[in-house]
Every structure is written in C-alpha cells, then in structure tokens.
Amino acid sequence: MSDAWRMMNGERKMANEELRMTHDEASGAERLSSISNLPSLRYRITFATQRTLAYVSVLELGKIWERSLRRAGIPLKYGQGYNPRPKLHFAAPLPVGCGCEADLLDVWLESPLTPEALLTALTGATPPDLSVSDIRRVPEDEAALSERLSAAEYRVWLREVAPEEVSSAIADFLDSTSLSLPKRGHKYQGQTYDLRPLVEELHLENAPAPWSGLGMRLRARPGATGRPDEVLKALHLSDVPQRCTRTRLILDG
Amino acid sequence: MTSLQPIAWETIEALLHRVQKPGRYVGGEYNAVHKPWDATDTHICLAFPDIYDLGMSNFALAILYDRLNAQPTFLAERAYLPAPDMIAQMRRAGMPLYALESYRPVAAFDLLAISTAYEQLYTNILEFLDLAGLPLRAADRDATHPLIVGGGHGTFNPEPVAAFFDVFVIGEAEDVIVELVNTWRAVRQLPRERQLHALLNVPGLYIPRFYQPSYLPTGELSAVTPTDAAAPPHILKRLMPTLPPTPRRQLVPNVEVTHNRGVVEIQRGCTRGCRFCQAGMITRPVRERPAAEIVETVAAIVDATGYEEVALLSLSSADHSAIKPLLENILERFKGRHLSLSLPSLRLESFSVDLADMLSPGRRSGFTFAPESGSDALRRRINKDIATADLLAVAEEVFNRGWRTLKLYFMMGLPGETDDDIEAIIELVRRVQRLGLHIGGRKTEIHVSVSTFVPKPHTTFQWEPLADRATIERRQVLLREQLRGRGLRLAWNSYDATRVEALLARGDRRLNAVVETAWRNGARFDAWDEWRSLEAWERAFESSGVDVDNDLYRRRAEDEVLPWDHLHSGVEKRFLRYDYRRSQAGELLADCRDGCHACGILVNYPGLWTAEWKCPMHGE
Numbered sequence: 001m002s003d004a005w006r007m008m009n010g011e012r013k014m015a016n017e018e019l020r021m022t023h024d025e026a027s028g029a030e031r032l033s034s035i036s037n038l039p040s041l042r043y044r045i046t047f048a049t050q051r052t053l054a055y056v057s058v059l060e061l062g063k064i065w066e067r068s069l070r071r072a073g074i075p076l077k078y079g080q081g082y083n084p085r086p087k088l089h090f091a092a093p094l095p096v097g098c099g100c101e102a103d104l105l106d107v108w109l110e111s112p113l114t115p116e117a118l119l120t121a122l123t124g125a126t127p128p129d130l131s132v133s134d135i136r137r138v139p140e141d142e143a144a145l146s147e148r149l150s151a152a153e154y155r156v157w158l159r160e161v162a163p164e165e166v167s168s169a170i171a172d173f174l175d176s177t178s179l180s181l182p183k184r185g186h187k188y189q190g191q192t193y194d195l196r197p198l199v200e201e202l203h204l205e206n207a208p209a210p211w212s213g214l215g216m217r218l219r220a221r222p223g224a225t226g227r228p229d230e231v232l233k234a235l236h237l238s239d240v241p242q243r244c245t246r247t248r249l250i251l252d253g
Numbered sequence: 254m255t256s257l258q259p260i261a262w263e264t265i266e267a268l269l270h271r272v273q274k275p276g277r278y279v280g281g282e283y284n285a286v287h288k289p290w291d292a293t294d295t296h297i298c299l300a301f302p303d304i305y306d307l308g309m310s311n312f313a314l315a316i317l318y319d320r321l322n323a324q325p326t327f328l329a330e331r332a333y334l335p336a337p338d339m340i341a342q343m344r345r346a347g348m349p350l351y352a353l354e355s356y357r358p359v360a361a362f363d364l365l366a367i368s369t370a371y372e373q374l375y376t377n378i379l380e381f382l383d384l385a386g387l388p389l390r391a392a393d394r395d396a397t398h399p400l401i402v403g404g405g406h407g408t409f410n411p412e413p414v415a416a417f418f419d420v421f422v423i424g425e426a427e428d429v430i431v432e433l434v435n436t437w438r439a440v441r442q443l444p445r446e447r448q449l450h451a452l453l454n455v456p457g458l459y460i461p462r463f464y465q466p467s468y469l470p471t472g473e474l475s476a477v478t479p480t481d482a483a484a485p486p487h488i489l490k491r492l493m494p495t496l497p498p499t500p501r502r503q504l505v506p507n508v509e510v511t512h513n514r515g516v517v518e519i520q521r522g523c524t525r526g527c528r529f530c531q532a533g534m535i536t537r538p539v540r541e542r543p544a545a546e547i548v549e550t551v552a553a554i555v556d557a558t559g560y561e562e563v564a565l566l567s568l569s570s571a572d573h574s575a576i577k578p579l580l581e582n583i584l585e586r587f588k589g590r591h592l593s594l595s596l597p598s599l600r601l602e603s604f605s606v607d608l609a610d611m612l613s614p615g616r617r618s619g620f621t622f623a624p625e626s627g628s629d630a631l632r633r634r635i636n637k638d639i640a641t642a643d644l645l646a647v648a649e650e651v652f653n654r655g656w657r658t659l660k661l662y663f664m665m666g667l668p669g670e671t672d673d674d675i676e677a678i679i680e681l682v683r684r685v686q687r688l689g690l691h692i693g694g695r696k697t698e699i700h701v702s703v704s705t706f707v708p709k710p711h712t713t714f715q716w717e718p719l720a721d722r723a724t725i726e727r728r729q730v731l732l733r734e735q736l737r738g739r740g741l742r743l744a745w746n747s748y749d750a751t752r753v754e755a756l757l758a759r760g761d762r763r764l765n766a767v768v769e770t771a772w773r774n775g776a777r778f779d780a781w782d783e784w785r786s787l788e789a790w791e792r793a794f795e796s797s798g799v800d801v802d803n804d805l806y807r808r809r810a811e812d813e814v815l816p817w818d819h820l821h822s823g824v825e826k827r828f829l830r831y832d833y834r835r836s837q838a839g840e841l842l843a844d845c846r847d848g849c850h851a852c853g854i855l856v857n858y859p860g861l862w863t864a865e866w867k868c869p870m871h872g873e
Contacts, residue, residue: 055275066559067283067559125559241268
C-alpha cells in the first residue's frame with residue numbers, strides 16, 4: 001500500500017518516465033492502463049443540497065464538506081504549505097440562494113476506501129440538508145470536473161407571479177439576440193457582458209401552486225458561465241419570492 | 254395575538270431573496286438540537302440580541318444550550334436579532350421573530366433567556382422583544398408571555414434595563430438556570446407575580462420588581478431596598494466550584510461567523526487584578542481546568558464537529574499553570590490531523606511568544622498585545638505590571654520569530670492620565686515600529702487601537718469619572734497627527750458612542766425610560782458604526798430630564814450608594830476601595846496566585862474551594 005501511495009504522489013512523474021523508457025513501443029493507452037492498476041484515491045461524490053443549505057456561498061459549502069468528511073473520519077488528502085487545505089474540487093460553484101439535486105465534488109484521500117465504506121462513514125456526518133446519492137472512484141488522471149463542465153440546468157420556482165407573466169417574459173427574452181448586463185464584482189465596474197448566448201434553453205415548467213416554474217439550461221465554460229439570478233434579472237423577475245435548484249450538470253465526454 | 258405555531262418554511266423563504274447573507278435566518282446547523290415540542294414540557298428560547306455572526310460566537314449561550322437540552326423534559330432553541338435588512342422584511346411581512354430550530358415564534362416559548370453581555374446590546378434587547386411581539390416592560394406582561402431572564406456580565410449592573418426583565422441571573426448560570434426552570438415549572442399555573450415570588454427562593458436570582466430604589470433630594474441614589482420580606486437585601490453571585498464540562502457537540506454554523514471554531518474554556522477568572530477590568534473582578538476566583546480533561550475535550554470536540562480549529566479560551570491563557578505541556582500534548586496527539594489551536598488573550602511576556610510560536614509553525618499572521626498605556630507610571634496605576642523596556646524586548650522577540658504585524662491595544666482617558674502619557678504611547682509605537690523595520694523590513698505593520706476608558710461597576714475604578722470630551726478629542730487628534738504613515742494603522746472610538754456606553758454602565762433605574770426613548774427614536778445596534786444612531790440617543794438624553802453630564806463626569810464619593818451595591822460579585826467593596834487608594838499612590842498589587850490580597854472571594858464562598866482554585870490561602 002505505501003508503495004502505491006508514493007507512486008500516486010511525488011514519484012508518479014518518475015514512474016511515468018520509467019514506463020516510457022522500458023515500454024518505448026507501448027501505446028499511450030497501454031501506459032495509462034498500467035498506471036490505473038494502482039488504486040485511485042480520487043472519489044466523485046454526487047450530492048444534493050436543499051432548504052437551509054441553498055443559502056450558503058461556495059466557500060462556505062467547501063467548509064461544510066471539509067467538516068462533514070472530517071467528522072466522518074475520512075482520511076482527506078491535504079495540500080502543502082503553512083495552511084494546508086484538503087483537496088476538494090467542485091464541478092461548479094452554486095450561487096447563494098440555489099440548492100442542487102446532483103452536483104459533483106471530487107475528493108482525494110490519503111488511503112483507499114471502498115465507495116461503500118465512504119458512503120457509510122458519511123451517513124449522519126453531514127448537516128441535515130445535505131445528502132449524498134452516489135460515490136464512485138474515478139481515475140486520478142481524469143480531467144478536472146470544472147474543465148469537463150459544459151452546461152448546467154436549473155429549475156426556478158417563483159411566487160406572486162402568474163405563469164402567463166413568466167411565459168411572456170421568456171418570450172421577450174428569447175426574441176432578443178443580445179442582452180447586455182453589468183459584470184459582477186468591483187474589479188469589473190462599468191463593464192458589461194452579453195447574457196443571451198449563455199442561455200442555451202429557457203422554458204416555462206409546471207410547478208405546484210402557488211408557484212410558477214421555469215427551467216433553463218445555461219452555458220458553463222471558463223469565462224462564459226450563465227447564472228440563474230442574472231437570467232431572472234433580465235426577465236425582470238428577480239424581486240419575487242423564489243426557490244432555485246440546479247438539477248443537472250452536463251459534462252463533456 | 255400572533256400565532257404560536259411554527260412559521261412555514263415557505264413563509265420564511267419568501268423573504269430571503271431580499272436580504273444579505275440569508276443563511277443567518279434558516280438554522281440547519283450540524284449539532285443543532287431538534288426536540289419534539291409536545292414531548293417536552295418546558296420550552297426555553299436562548300437569545301443573543303445581536304446578529305447571528307456574533308451570537309453563534311457567544312460561548313455562554315453554547316454552554317446553556319448544551320446544559321438545558323441535556324435535561325430530557327426541557328427543550329432549548331436559539332434566536333438572534335436579524336440584521337436591519339431582515340428586520341425590515343419581517344416587519345413588512347408581519348412575521349414575528351422566530352427560533353432557528355423549530356421556526357416557532359419566540360413568543361411561544363415558556364422562558365426567554367436574553368444575553369445582557371454588554372451595554373451596547375440594551376437597545377437591541379428592546380428591538381428583539383418588539384420584533385417578537387412582546388410588551389417591552391415586565392409590568393405589561395403576564396403569565397401568558399414568556400418569563401424573560403437576563404444573564405451575562407451586564408447583569409452586574411442591570412438597573413438600566415431592570416424594567417424590561419422579570420429575572421436576572423447574577424453570576425455563573427450553569428446550575429442556577431436549571432434551578433430557575435425547575436422552580437418555575439412547579440408554579441407555572443400561577444400568575445406572573447406569584448411565579449416570581451416563588452423564584453425568590455433560588456439563590457443568585459435578582460428579581461427587580463421586589464426592590465425599590467430611593468433617591469436623595471440632590472438626586473443621588475440613597476438605597477435599593479427589598480419590598481418583600483422574602484427578597485434578600487444582597488444577592489451574591491452564583492459560582493461553579495469546579496468548571497463544568499465544556500460542551501462537546503458544539504454547533505457548527507453553515508455560514509461564516511465571527512469565531513468559526515471549537516472552544517474549550519481552559520480557565521475561568523483572572524488573578525492579574527487590572528484595575529479597569531470588569532471581567533477580571535466578576536469572574537473570580539480563578540479555576541483551572543485540569544490539563545488531561547482539556548486534551549480529552551479537544552479530541553471529543555474535533556470528533557463531534559469536524560472543526561479544524563479549536564480555541565483555548567480564558568481571560569489570560571498563558572496563566573494556566575500547565576499551558577506549555579498542555580499545548581505540546583495536544584499538538585503531539587493531533588499531529589498530521591490538521592488541527593490548529595488558538596490562544597486568545599496572551600499576556601505581554603516572552604513566554605507568550607514561545608506559546609504562539611508553538612501554535613503557528615511557519616504561519617505568521619498578526620500578534621496581539623495590550624500594553625494599555627504608554628508610560629510605566631500609568632501602567633502602575635492601572636496595575637498592568639510591565640515596564641516599557643520589557644515590552645520592547647518582547648516586541649523584538651515577536652519580530653525576530655518572524656511576525657510582521659503587531660497589534661497593540663491601548664486605552665486613553667485613564668485615571669491620572671495626562672497628555673504626556675499620550676506622547677508616551679506615540680513614542681512607544683514608534684520605537685516598536687523602528688524595531689520591526691530593523692528586524693523584519695518594510696513589510697512591518699503596526700496596528701494601534703486606542704479605545705476610551707469607561708469606568709465599570711465592580712472594578713477598582715468604579716468611582717472614577719469618564720474623561721471629558723475635550724480631553725479625549727484633543728488626545729485623539731494628537732494620536733492621529735503623530736501616528737500616521739506607511740505601516741501604521743490607528744483605530745479609535747467615537748466619543749459619542751463612549752458616552753452612551755459609560756452612561757449605561759453605571760446607570761440606575763432612571764435610565765429605563767432613556768433606553769426606551771432612545772430605542773423609540775431609532776437607536777439600535779449601538780456597537781455597529783454603520784447601523785447605530787447616536788443622534789437618537791442624544792435626543793433621548795435631552796428629553797429625559799436625567800442629568801447625563803453629572804452621571805458621566807462626577808467622581809463618586811467612596812461612601813456613596815452605587816446602583817449595583819445590592820448585587821455582590823464576591824469581591825468586597827472594601828477591597829476595591831483600598832485598591833483605589835493604591836492606584837492613586839501608583840502602587841502595584843501583585844498577582845494573587847502568589848499571595849492572597851483578601852478580595853473577599855474566600856470568605857464569601859466558604860466551603861466551595863476545590864483543587865481547581867488558584868487562591869493560595871485555601872484552608873486557612
């Protein structure tokens with residue numbers, strides 16, 4: 001085990017080079033598979049947040065996960081430096097005010113556990129509004145979730161607004177070819193961006209009374225990520241009671 | 254009458270898109286206790302009357318939450334005062350203040366315990382009661398309303414808010430709160446007046462309606478006398494002979510709060526005897542938690558919370574007699590488990606630098622010290638036993654070990670202070686800065702905070718006047734002119750805010766109306782620069798008929814009746830009086846671990862002494 005562990009860390013590069021020297025003729029795919037015979041210490045957690053946990057920031061959600069995993073006694077891999085943080089990679093930040101049904105988080109451990117053992121350990125260790133639906137091992141060298149992410153789907157329920165109103169706001173939005181909104185954050189003051197091309201899909205959805213529902217699919221690429229609250233702003237529907245849920249993340253490949 | 258049923262999640266949710274940091278208003282924390290309402294017979298709401306971020310960081314409330322919920326028949330939940338934006342939304346929606354576990358209105362609880370930790374919370378208490386839909390004054394409430402209990406350091410002079418509370422807990426609440434609740438349970442069917450009468454039997458409770466103040470024709474207080482034969486003329490604070498276990502299943506907030514970490518109280522009380530310090534007097538005697546228990550508690554907290562940081566809390570952490578082996582032990586035990594420890598309140602000495610060095614290998618953020626004043630002479634007067642030369646040696650040590658930011662806390666307006674003492678602060682800061690620049694180079698930062706001294710009840714300086722506005726503002730200008738430039742940061746208090754704090758600290762019941770008027774004028778969040786309204790206070794002063802300037806600037810006579818004389822901290826007034834004279838003579842009083850100065854604790858609590866006490870004269 002400890003050999004494997006060393007391989008996974010500092011010595012992996014060296015191991016790669018050794019492989020290249022001894023199996024010069026081997027194809028790239030064969031080299032990869034010989035590495036992945038080692039147990040991967042990277043795990044992908046599919047999780048949901050609702051109600052109280054829809055109101056946390058992405059930094060706060062990171063801390064909630066770190067503490068949940070620590071309470072569960074799971075041996076997290078930490079980075080280097082004076083103030084090491086555990087290695088936790090989310091696919092995409094959730095906006096404050098938005099819960100999720102199937103978000104993805106990659107975590108790295110110090111020593112291997114079966115996904116089932118991980119799931120068992122996490123039971124009861126998360127806050128009440130955080131639940132885990134799936135844990136699986138993924139190859140160490142798979143691309144980062146954030147790099148593979150292409151789009152995200154959201155469901156927004158609104159109150160105090162009739163479905164017809166939502167419907168006509170959607171129609172106006174879809175008719176436009178560009179929609180300029182101010183960029184968020186102090187350092188972008190005075191700058192604008194075009195929201196329209198980031199909205200891949202926008203439609204009315206059924207919702208239980210007294211809600212009106214809408215669904216949207218927003219692009220999520222580095223430097224080109226649509227936010228559901230910005231879409232509501234463009235629809236002139238941001239100042240109504242609302243419940244937002246990210247229903248799906250769409251990955252490449 | 255508002256409904257006493259839980260508020261629906263959808264109703265709360267409907268307000269959240271309009272407020273900053275909505276996570277403050279929803280609960281859902283890990284380790285929050287959710288008990289079934291109907292399966293418990295007594296429902297207690299624990300309140301901190303400021304925002305969630307501060308309330309969640311208040312350790313006293315955490316202790317009581319744990320303690321009350323440990324009783325199977327009690328249910329304890331929490332409520333904090335929402336920030337102004339949420340208050341506005343709730344008022345617009347007609348939503349009453351609710352507890353964070355069950356979302357039940359605060360008014361649905363049997364008892365409401367509100368922290369009266371410090372004076373800047375007083376107007377917030379009224380805002381809290383009003384938002385809960387409760388009448389402000391005890392006289393306007395009856396047994397259909399929660400019994401409203403105050404507790405915390407502020408109750409050592411609760412007179413300025415006496416009219417708004419039914420009961421105050423004087424001293425340490427761990428045992429007495431349970432006695433209070435149980436006594437109340439036995440008489441809950443009775444009218445409020447008779448409930449309160451039954452509570453007179455519980456030692457350590459102050460029930461203001463059974464006391465009557467009287468005044469001299471000149472306006473000074475002449476007595477506070479019981480109006481009922483069962484009411485004790487003096488109420489001696491409650492004291493835990495040994496420190497009760499620190500809660501393990503501590504709440505873990507989902508959103509960022511002021512102190513987002515686990516806490517172990519390693520010591521209660523302080524033996525240093527700083528003459529301005531109220532906490533150091535009212536929390537006597539010093540009790541040390543045994544080191545083995547601390548280590549075991551840290552482990553239990555980390556397991557139960559996942560916290561990556563634990564604070565070892567006390568008024569003077571370096572004074573714990575086993576502090577160094579204790580830290581070594583914890584660090585060894587948690588090696589590789591990514592736990593950091595913090596030690597608030599480090600005394601100015603090189604031993605503290607050693608300790609801090611152990612705790613943050615490599616990481617060097619800021620180091621904080623409180624020299625309090627600039628000159629040796631003034632430090633002797635306030636009983637802060639450190640000479641400037643030693644202080645500079647410690648600063649040098651701090652810079653040598655790699656810290657680049659040094660935070661220095663001073664006070665101004667201390668008894669006997671002159672402008673020369675302010676010049677001494679300036680000179681000291683400059684010397685420290687030169688040391689830093691020499692050792693650490695241009696990254697050196699000195700943060701200087703100079704607050705205005707406020708005389709507090711139950712301290713050696715309780716008879717002192719507040720320094721006048723002209724003096725303080727002149728000295729603030731001196732500091733601002735002299736302490737500027739690269740690598741220097743200076744913070745100070747507004748004098749208007751200090752005036753309010755000082756008035757409330759030593760006021761009597763005549764301030765009840767002033768506090769209420771100030772609140773009606775819009776005063777609240779008095780500790781918050783961005784939210785408070787000092788103008789609302791000034792208007793309340795003008796309309797009140799209270800001679801505010803006389804209350805602030807008059808030196809109290811040594812034999813004068815003080816508004817808190819009927820509340821006893823265990824430290825004798827006689828001891829404070831002697832210490833006051835020593836101060837005027839510039840005499841130090843040594844740390845009482847090394848020799849008892851007969852403050853009164855040992856005689857007032859005969860038979861309570863345990864091995865945790867650091868009073869040296871035990872058994873005599």
